[in-house]
Amino acid sequence: MSTTDTHRAGPNWPFWVTIAAVTSAYLALLLGMLLATATYSSPHHLIRALGSREIQYATGLSLSTCTVTALLSLVIAVPVGYLMSRGQFRGKNTLDTLLDVPIVLPPMVIGLCLLILFQTPLGRAIDRVVPFTYTVFGVLLAQFTVGAAFAVRQMRTTFDHLPSRPEDVAMTLGCSRGQAVRLVTLPAAKRGMFSAASVAWARSLGEFGPILVFAGATRMKTEVLPTTVWLELSVGNLEAAIAVSLMMVALAVAVLLAMRALGERP
Amino acid sequence: MIALEGIAIHAGAFALNDVTFTVPTGAYGVLMGPTGCGKTTLIEIICGLRKAATGRVLVNDRDVTREPPGNRGVGYVPQDGALFPTLTVREQIGFALRIRRQPSEERVAELAEHLGIAHLLDRKPSGLSGGERQRIALGRALAFRPSILCLDEPLSALDEDTKDDMYKLLLAVQQHERVTALHVTHSHEDADRLADVILRIENGKVIT
Numbered sequence: 001m002s003t004t005d006t007h008r009a010g011p012n013w014p015f016w017v018t019i020a021a022v023t024s025a026y027l028a029l030l031l032g033m034l035l036a037t038a039t040y041s042s043p044h045h046l047i048r049a050l051g052s053r054e055i056q057y058a059t060g061l062s063l064s065t066c067t068v069t070a071l072l073s074l075v076i077a078v079p080v081g082y083l084m085s086r087g088q089f090r091g092k093n094t095l096d097t098l099l100d101v102p103i104v105l106p107p108m109v110i111g112l113c114l115l116i117l118f119q120t121p122l123g124r125a126i127d128r129v130v131p132f133t134y135t136v137f138g139v140l141l142a143q144f145t146v147g148a149a150f151a152v153r154q155m156r157t158t159f160d161h162l163p164s165r166p167e168d169v170a171m172t173l174g175c176s177r178g179q180a181v182r183l184v185t186l187p188a189a190k191r192g193m194f195s196a197a198s199v200a201w202a203r204s205l206g207e208f209g210p211i212l213v214f215a216g217a218t219r220m221k222t223e224v225l226p227t228t229v230w231l232e233l234s235v236g237n238l239e240a241a242i243a244v245s246l247m248m249v250a251l252a253v254a255v256l257l258a259m260r261a262l263g264e265r266p
Numbered sequence: 267m268i269a270l271e272g273i274a275i276h277a278g279a280f281a282l283n284d285v286t287f288t289v290p291t292g293a294y295g296v297l298m299g300p301t302g303c304g305k306t307t308l309i310e311i312i313c314g315l316r317k318a319a320t321g322r323v324l325v326n327d328r329d330v331t332r333e334p335p336g337n338r339g340v341g342y343v344p345q346d347g348a349l350f351p352t353l354t355v356r357e358q359i360g361f362a363l364r365i366r367r368q369p370s371e372e373r374v375a376e377l378a379e380h381l382g383i384a385h386l387l388d389r390k391p392s393g394l395s396g397g398e399r400q401r402i403a404l405g406r407a408l409a410f411r412p413s414i415l416c417l418d419e420p421l422s423a424l425d426e427d428t429k430d431d432m433y434k435l436l437l438a439v440q441q442h443e444r445v446t447a448l449h450v451t452h453s454h455e456d457a458d459r460l461a462d463v464i465l466r467i468e469n470g471k472v473i474t
Contacts, residue, residue, distance in 0.1 A: 165348035168315050169403075173362035174336040174410065183361075187352040 038246060041239045049243040054219050055228055059247070061136065062225040066204040069143040073151035073200035074193060081155025081196075082181065086164060102149035110145055111213025114138075118214075138215030139222050143207050147200035154199050158192025159185070195259055202255045205248060267291045268414055268448055270472075273311060273321030280304045285321065285472045287465050291413075294440055294447045296457040299467030305450040306345075308472075309416045312448065313342045325414055336365075340414040341407030341445070345422065347399035349391040355402050356387040362410035370409070377405040380439065397428035401435070408443050415445040421456060433459045 049055065084096060102110060117123045118133050132138045162185060170180035186193075208226035215222040217231060225248050232241040273285040282304045289295035299305050310316035312323055314335035322331045330338045350358055359377055360370030378384040381401040391399065400420050407415060417436075421429050437460065440447050449460060457464050466473045 163348065165344050165346070166350050168310075168313075168335070169342055169344060169348050169406070170350070170361070171315070171335040172313050172338070172340060172342040173406070174365040176334070176336070179365070184350050184352075188350075190352075 034249060037242055037249075040242055045239050046243040046246065049237075049240040050247065052240065054223065055240065055244060057220050058223045058225050058228040058244070061139070061223065062205060065136070065139050065143055065224065066201045068140055069147045069204040070151075070197040070201035072140075072144050073148040074155075074197045076148045077151035077155040077196050077200070078186070078189075078193065080152045081157075082159050082185075084152070084156045085159030099149060099152055102146045103153070107146070107207070107209025108213055111142060111210035114142060114145065114210060114214040133214065134216040134218070134222060136215075136222060139211050139224060142210035142214045143204035145210065146207055147204045150203050151196040151200040154196035155189070155192060158189050158196070161192075162188055191262055194262055198255050198259045202252055205251060205255075267324070267326050268295070268312060268446055269324040269327075270308070270312070271322040271324065273308070273323070274319045275304060275307055275311070275316075276319060277304075277307060280307075280470070282308070282467070282470050282472070287472050287474055289446055289448055289463055289465075291326070291446050292444060293462040294437070294449065294460050295463040295465060296461035297448060297450045297465045297467070297472070298452065298454075298457055300452055303467045305452075305467060306418055309342070309418050309448070309450050312338075312414070312416055313340050314338050338414075339412045340416055341410070341412035343400070343403045343407050343415070343417045343420050345419045347391075347396075347403035349394075349399055349402060349406075351391055353390070354387065355383060355389050355391075358391075358402055359387075359405040359409050361406060366410065373409055374405075377409060380442065381405050381435065395428075396423045396425075397432065400424070400432065404436075404439065408439065408445070411443070413445060415440070415443075415447045417447065417449040419451055420449070421451070421453070429455075436460060 080099065084092070084099070105113075115133065118127050127133055130137055132141055166184050166188075167177075167180045170184045171177065175183065206226060207224075208230065211217075211222070211224060211227065212230070217223060217227045219231070223231065225244055228244045229241045229248075232238075232244065267288060267290055269288040270285050273282065275282045275285075280303060285308065297305055297308065307316060311318050312325075314323075314330070314333060314337075318331075322329055324330070325338055325340065330340075335342075350361070353361070355378075356374055357364075359374045363370035363373060374387070375384070378387055381404060383398060383401050383405065386394065386398060386402070391402070394402070404417075404420075420436075421432055424432060433456075436447075436449075449456065451457065463474070
């Protein structure tokens with residue numbers, strides 16, 4: 001006996017309308033925030049604020065330390081990301097959790113931990129040779145601690161997405177593991193490496209808590225752009241704080257666009 | 267000659283015990299078995315990419331069990347070709363010779379001609395067909411004149427016409443290069459068209 005199926009699937013538009021509404025609401029918050037900040041003061045006032053010697057020093061320090069941090073992060077992220085992606089060893093899960101600690105720890109706590117590390121006998125000995133506490137090197141170390149964790153995560157994802165078979169083939173063709181990685185895997189991971197360095201750079205640009213605690217907020221010494229925003233706000237100079245914030249937004253958007261452009265390249 | 271003596275593997279869902287077989291010098295051996303029975307694992311053990319729990323691997327009577335992959339003289343053609351994504355076809359085929367700091371130009375041209383891929387030498391792998399990829403992988407594996415060639419399901423993703431061409435090419439290349447071949451497959455047609463020696467994996471053992 002045959003039966004007639006009377007069921008009819010419902011329309012799809014309520015699903016898409018709901019998704020569009022949620023997306024629009026979030027987008028409205030982001031754009032509203034940026035637009036309100038951008039239009040709070042006149043361009044003339046903003047440009048004048050950016051001309052101050054302190055802000056120019058902070059900009060220079062931010063750009064240079066972020067670049068050094070991005071490169072240092074990559075030096076760590078490539079081998080560690082490779083190990084976490086391809087290595088099979090006891091304690092891998094524990095190591096994985098440890099590597100994520102800088103990502104989940106409150107920023108201030110990272111700064112405090114660094115400060116305490118440099119109060120230990122070993123830390124004091126290092127500090128005597130290369131002074132980290134309350135110096136530009138401290139800014140770098142604070143940025144690196146967090147930035148490298150993000151770069152490691154990015155490189156691990158990159159290696160996870162690259163098949164290991166070409167590397168195996170290279171080894172049968174006469175390569176050692178190191179040669180196979182250098183000649184076959186790393187060239188294929190170039191985009192991932194750029195992406196990891198960009199993530200570390202962008203994270204470092206916005207880093208504030210660990211720098212404040214570990215390197216301090218001394219004008220013309222350890223002042224980076226987020227420190228400037230905080231210092232200018234604390235003395236009521238809202239225009240300077242806004243000018244620096246907008247500059248950081250522009251830099252962050254530029255990095256995001258560069259990453260997106262590279263990611264979409266065939 | 268490829269010989270496995272008393273090889274045992276226990277990995278995941280399958281176990282192979284006391285795997286012992288020989289493919290004589292110059293022969294085309296075809297190792298058959300259903301998906302997931304350990305065929306690829308045996309190829310990896312011969313190539314040195316995986317360690318067996320016990321047993322020995324002999325290549326031309328030389329015990330290579332503890333040798334790294336690059337010292338075994340075994341050419342390897344994996345299932346999907348596994349071409350190097352950033353290198354041109356010319357660089358892929360000349361790869362093993364460059365590692366050995368030997369001139370590669372003449373050998374690359376010879377292999378490319380023989381494999382019918384001379385027109386692809388300056389291309390990169392993206393956009394190449396399955397048949398082209400397999401020919402390149404074959405050329406890359408043969409460039410350093412290995413005595414053994416291991417092929418892991420090299421024809422499984424090819425259409426019927428391409429497959430027919432590849433049967434002829436594989437036999438011609440094997441004879442021209444004078445290699446001993448071990449070809450892993452689940453296809454009876456592959457075995458009928460290519461094999462001098464047929465090996466079967468049944469119930470965790472290899473039967474000659």
